[in-house]
Amino acid sequence: MNDQQNLKAIGPILKYSLITGVALLLGLRLFFWFSGNMVADEAYYWMWSQHPAISYYDHPPLNAWMLWLASKLFGWNVLALRVGPILTFLADIWILWAISKQISDQPKHHFALTLTLFLATPIFLTMTMLALPDHLMVMLLLLALLCFVKFFKAVEQGERPWTWLYVACICVGLATLAKYNAVLLGAGAFLYALTYKQARAIFKHWQSYAGFGLFLLVVGPEIYWNINTNASSITFILRDRHAGLPTENNFSGLIGYLGGMIGFLSPFLLWPLAKSLWPNSKKIPQLGLAQCIFLVSTLLFLALSLTTDIMFHWNLVAYIAILPFLAHFIRWSWLLFAHIVYGVLLAAIIAYNFGALPIRTYFSTADYFSARSFGWEETAEWVEALDTQFEPGFIAGTHYTISAPLGFALQDPNVTDLGSARSQFRYWFDPSEHLGENALIISHSGNGLGTALDARFEQVELLDTIEIYRHGYLVEKRHAYLATGFRN
Known part of the structure; x- marks a missing residue:
């Protein structure tokens, strides 16, 4: 059978x-x-x-x-x-x-x-x-x-x-x-x-x-x-993305890579996967093609995991290739x-x-990536009111995970990112065109904008804070700063 x-x-x-x-x-x-x-x-x-x-x-x-x-x-x-x-x-x-x-x-x-x-x-x-x-x-x-x-x-x-x-x-x-x-x-x-x-x-x-x-x-x-x-x-893929990550003897990267493979494929696919890659597998049309694709991608990222951290989805090509053949081996x-x-x-x-709600809010504060999925419509209304009141030259966030959803909610492609991490926003925002302007800056931190960003303005003042709640749980606090006299 x-x-x-x-x-x-x-x-x-x-x-x-x-x-x-x-x-x-x-x-x-x-x-x-x-x-x-x-x-x-x-x-x-x-x-x-x-x-x-x-x-x-x-x-x-x-x-x-x-x-x-x-x-x-x-x-x-x-x-x-x-x-x-x-x-x-x-x-x-x-x-x-x-x-x-x-x-x-x-x-x-x-x-x-x-x-x-x-x-x-x-x-x-x-x-x-x-x-x-x-x-x-x-x-x-x-x-x-x-x-x-x-x-x-x-x-x-x-x-x-x-x-x-x-x-x-x-x-x-x-x-x-x-x-x-x-x-x-x-x-x-x-x-x-x-x-x-x-x-x-x-x-x-x-x-x-x-x-x-x-x-x-x-x-x-x-x-x-x-x-x-x-x-x-x-350069971004090969160097900038990995700034600050280990470059040798990265056994934690190997463990993370293998753990990600198990977790995001599921432990219950490991046996069918192993059978599909076994050299003496039954004759299935073009299984060899899928095996070659899987091995090229998987072995490449396996080698890279020894020098840097590999995200779980980078080996997606391997899983795409082998997916249609796994049904033969269950x-x-x-x-x-x-x-x-x-x-x-x-x-x-x-x-x-x-x-619905970041699960971590049941135990502590929500992780920033999950929290950034909530409350942007109310945040946009809050920012629009501050924009009308203070009439800044431009609106910015302190990280792309703030700037992008805020820009989407405001339906404003000119919202920019002034955070320290390099992002695509730097290709659209020309600092020389905004010298001397005031900015409305949205941050997740209530402790200021940081030394580097403070130095780009003559003065920075905390204006207001909005709290994002879902089902009675605090998801995130967002803070609005008025930064005057943009320098560079």
Whole structure:
């Protein structure tokens, strides 16, 4: 009895577990999307979109371009912010179905399991629910994977449908315009073509190099940006982002990387994952392709974790590649059930934490990242009243997680960030144009703005404080300062 038949044999228990789990996961996703709250990074990318550019300091431009289009079609609101993730999520489902038809002789059953894994796996839950670059990268890389599977499957049968290769390379290029690590899927596909005899034959044909040329053409804007800004984005990724982090013997980074993999994939996927990577795995169409992509990405970040701290989602490319194949290796119904329960619990925690109340407020003060998802409409009304009263030259925050959601709530693309941490705001705000002006500055600290920021003004005065409450719990205090006589 094969793996899928083994799962089918459990009958109604698995069926109703799948239906209930999918319903709960979809419901929690909808609650988060329409709760009205936004994560600070979502607002940050929205502010990017209101300053159209060929690329940006932190990341490539595709997400900002899409948000700009959404703002023109749907206005300046949370629905416009989230319409992208909603549409790409629907596209993800269709692409997973198309992949199932390519790699399984029981596509309906395989797709049902794969969709459940997609919905219940925490890293896909978080990265496809938010208006971050990752939701675009996930969709585009799934589409690239589909095209690579179709292409290499045909190559094994003696055919060479180059159109599928061209589309795959274009999709990898577009995904790289969303996030740099997307290029690793292309690197994994290249490794697969090198290491498998039948696939290696494509390098005898000019069309394979034309595919790479299409990739370079698509990422041209990002190449141009870095050439004209002294490789600012690459410098940020390789150096600035890690300022102050360890550079050698970083065993805590390795532990964090492996822990993040376990936590955000879920402990219950580790065995199917290990089976899918085992050299003697059963013959599944293009499993070797997924293995190569997974290993290229995972081993690269494993090596980097020994020198710096790796964020849990940086290895997302590896998980995208292997996801459609995991359904072949889930042998036990209890393992799938446990994974669904784990996913539902994580989804409920995330939805509640960012949509209702930061969970840490029950025990202490909310963490700043969660707190920044709440109270911006009332904060905007408070700031507008102070702006009318004091008529400052400009409005600023002391960190992008304040400046961006405040700018979004005020519907003002000119709100800036005067914090010490470098951000995209520095590319829009020219200090020389504001010399001598007064500023209304919003901070989470009631103990002043700090020596460095104080020094940029002649005088700084605390004006007022607003307290953000939810369900009777204090989420965050925000402080307004009037800073007069901007110097630099």
